[in-house]
Amino acid sequence: MRVKISKEANLPTKYGDFKIQCFKEGHKEHLVIFTENLPDIPIVRVHSECLTGDTLGSKKCDCGEQLEFALNFIAKNSGMVIYLRQEGRNIGLLNKVNAYALQDKGYDTIEANHQLGFSADERTYEIVEYILNYFNIKKIKLLTNNPKKIESLKDIEIVERIPIKVKPNPHNKEYLKIKKDKMGHLL
Structure with missing residues (x-):
């Protein structure tokens, strides 16, 4: 795997003061947002990009709320968010919007x-x-509800899974049900 790594920089945010570093893998540029003085066993959130949820505040998903929860939690407890550039479960923004259009016609995600x-x-x-x-x-300590993330880390010991709890809303209630029932998310 060929990866280019940026320098480390300060990132003061509304959640707290962090450090930031970029890891470029091919054409994807992933971010690591982390607290200074990481503990031996840090809390880690692996978060996949969701422009509509993370930036635009979409209520169709729980992504933005999960990211906010993680940044607040990690700012208080030390750790890192690994922000992966995998928009729309890695189908890209164009396809994600097309998937949204199909969801508007009654299809689940x-x-x-x-x-x-x-x-x-x-x-x-x-x-x-x-x-x-x-x-x-x-x-x-992995901050997740997604069993696929737990299973994917083969050479990293997960000593604890910390659930992310966000309140459903009328726009994402069915989405969360599908995540739980069809994808096995631990909600």
Whole structure:
């Protein structure tokens, strides 16, 4: 795996003061947002990009709320957010908007992906182990509800899974049900 790594920089935010570093893998530029003086077993959130949820505040998903929860939690408890550039479960923004259009016609998120020729979830997590190894991290407390993220970290010991709890709303209630019932998310 060929990865270019940026310098480390300060990132003061509304959540707290962090450090930031970029890991460029091919054409994807992933971010690591972390607290200074990481503990031996840091809290880690692996978060896939969601422009509509993270930036625009979409209520169709819980992504923005999960990211906010993670940044607040990590600012208080030390750790890192690994922000992966895998928009729309890694189908890209154009296809994600097309999936939204299918959802508007009654398809759930998985059915919409299948209609577009994709699997339910196209994301991969190899870069996560690369990043954790770069920081010399062998054990983590993983902030997630997604069992696929837990299973993907084969060479990293997960000593604890910390659930992310966000309140459903009328626009994402069915989406969350699909994540739980069809994708096995631990909600």
